[in-house]
Amino acid sequence: MSETRERAAAGPPVRPRGRARRHRALLIAVVVLLVAAALTAVRPWESCGAGLHAVDADKDSVGSSYVCVGLNLDSGPVRDDDPLAPMEELVKSRNEKVGENFKTVVVLENLAPDPKVDSQPFSFVRREVQGAIAAAWPKSGRPGIKLLLANYGSNADHWRVAADEIIAAAAAQRIVAVTAVGNSSENSRALVAELSQHGIATIGASPTADNMNTDPKGSRIDNFFRVGPTNTDEARVAAGYIATHGFQRVMMIQGVSKEDTYATTLAEAFRNSSKVPVLFTKTYEVKPLADTSREAYLRGLFSSWHNDICGAKPDLIYFAGRGLDLGALVAALAGDGACEGLDSVTVMTGDDASTLAGNSLELDKDISVRLRYTALAFPDQWDMFTADPAYPTYKKNHDNFIAEFTGTHGFPKGELWDGAAMIEHDAVAAAVEAAARNVSADPVSVANMVRSIDCNSAVPGATGFVAFDQDTGNQLDKALPILSIDRDGSVHPVDLVWSRGRPLNTAPDCGH
Known part of the structure; x- marks a missing residue:
């Protein structure tokens, strides 16, 4: 029998198993683990x-x-x-x-x-x-x-x-x-x-x-x-502060998003409570933007109002909007150029301004800004x-x-x-x-x-x-502190006012 026939009769040659074949089970296990890890990465609910x-x-x-x-x-x-x-x-x-x-x-x-x-x-x-x-x-x-x-x-x-x-x-x-x-x-x-x-x-x-x-x-x-x-409580307190401190030219800036009932009801409450006529109102609305932050967008918007504010010459601006938005307004007021006849302005707002406190603010540049707000509470307020x-x-x-x-x-x-x-x-x-x-x-x-x-x-x-x-x-009869915010973001008490004008334990009635 020839060598070729001997090999044929003996069947195909036995080849050594490759590394992949020797460790097929191990590879399968590794693949399973990798797939599981990938699934976990795309299944955050787990x-x-x-x-x-x-x-x-x-x-x-x-x-x-x-x-x-x-x-x-x-x-x-x-x-x-x-x-x-x-x-x-x-x-x-x-x-x-x-x-x-x-x-x-x-x-x-x-x-x-x-x-x-x-x-x-x-x-x-x-x-x-x-x-x-x-x-x-x-x-x-x-x-x-x-x-x-x-x-x-x-x-x-x-x-x-x-x-x-x-x-x-x-x-x-x-x-x-x-x-x-x-x-x-x-x-x-x-x-x-x-x-x-x-x-x-x-x-x-x-x-x-x-x-x-x-x-x-x-x-x-x-x-x-x-x-x-309530916002009516806060607006009433703000209105009293404005009247007793002699402000005469009041402007309001108001958020008008239908979703944000804080801003819309605060504006309405202040308009109803103010003892000084609101001479001028500007409104704004913010929606989520894909290419810029809320604060950066509003900084630009409020800058575009510079001529309107200079023309109105308010001695006080009541801001009915969120604290984050207030930061953009203050930056625009102070840093967008001087106004003839408007060297300084007081900005007053509601409790959401507390989210702005603690941050450095440029309050004393082209226009000097004094910041006041009605707060929910303040340590040592008593x-x-x-x-x-x-x-x-x-x-x-x-x-x-x-x-x-x-x-x-x-x-x-x-x-x-x-x-x-x-x-x-x-x-x-x-x-x-x-x-x-x-x-x-x-x-x-x-x-x-x-x-x-x-x-x-x-x-x-x-x-x-x-x-x-x-x-x-x-x-x-909620007690409401009136606070100020300084350039370094520090907060200081200005006054403490009762929403109904008296402490609870001196109220003549109970339910109303």
Whole structure:
């Protein structure tokens, strides 16, 4: 037999197995792992905990490709590199100690603000959570209170998801109330109305728009309350300040976005309250822009108004708009050239200016700008109230809050300057008091207990006694500090004014 036939008869030669074939199983395993990793990268919802749902986010703005919206049942992160993580971890550790006989207070906010869209900075949200913690877990407080954070996303666009998750969890989590509520907007109004339809009480901290207690159809939201002032309160206080300080030429700049009810109702309230005629009004509207920031856009817009303002020669401009927008206005006023006959101007606005404080401002250039605003609260605000017989009581309540905030929980007193922690503390304190008065754990039973917090049984708080008007749900006789902001961003007290002209404990009536 020839060599060729011998090879043929013996069959094909046996070749050594290649490396790929020897490690085929290993390669398959590696591929599977890589595919799984890729899927995880494009499935951010797997990073969101119970009660949360992932939505797309602008990574350049918030540092994450996704944000988790809904009710944070696990107190976990709501985005990659979540700056709120230390607060969430603290909340989780405290919740784990409350035991089985608990009741829950929800803090509802935009937990991952997008600076391209949202006017409220993250630092304000962090301080709100700090205030909630101080109220929920004081050193000698009532046991069995849980806190849960809820996120309705940028501009409250995902309010429906947050509302649905809160409603779904209300019975199991024994939710007492939803607090904070974020900015005044059409979306936040819709959310509050939806919760009320399901019997869940909300206690707003910072929403001041007068129509926040009515649904989008104009009907009263029965289960909405607030510890902060209304825009009418703020406008009335501003109008009094303007009249007593001799201003005569008042101009108004007004945001007119239908979604932003804070700006629109503040403008209306000031127009109705001002004792000095508003001689001239300019309006603006802002929508999300793909190629520039909100602040940069408005800086250009307000610069284009330079001739109008120079011609009007106002001695005071009332600004009915967001604090972020105010920064652009101040920069345009001070830095766009001198005006003949207009060397200086006072700009006065509402509480959202607190988001501008802490930032350097060019207030003394071509035109000198003096900045004033009505605030939700201010640390040591009662030092402007020392002559009143009620001072010792209000001061004592405030000092008790400081002891809890800085002592029990170790938060810096410097975090109190914008009032966020103080006003949210009082919202949660009211919710905790309602829970204590209630023999039922059913969430629908709580609104009546909140409603019973009137001037005969007010709750002591950091910003004063908390009591609710029986007809509107608004707070009675809120104390409003008037503050100034200097070039270095520092905030200073100017005055302390009561929304109804008197402290709560001297009010002649209770419900109205």
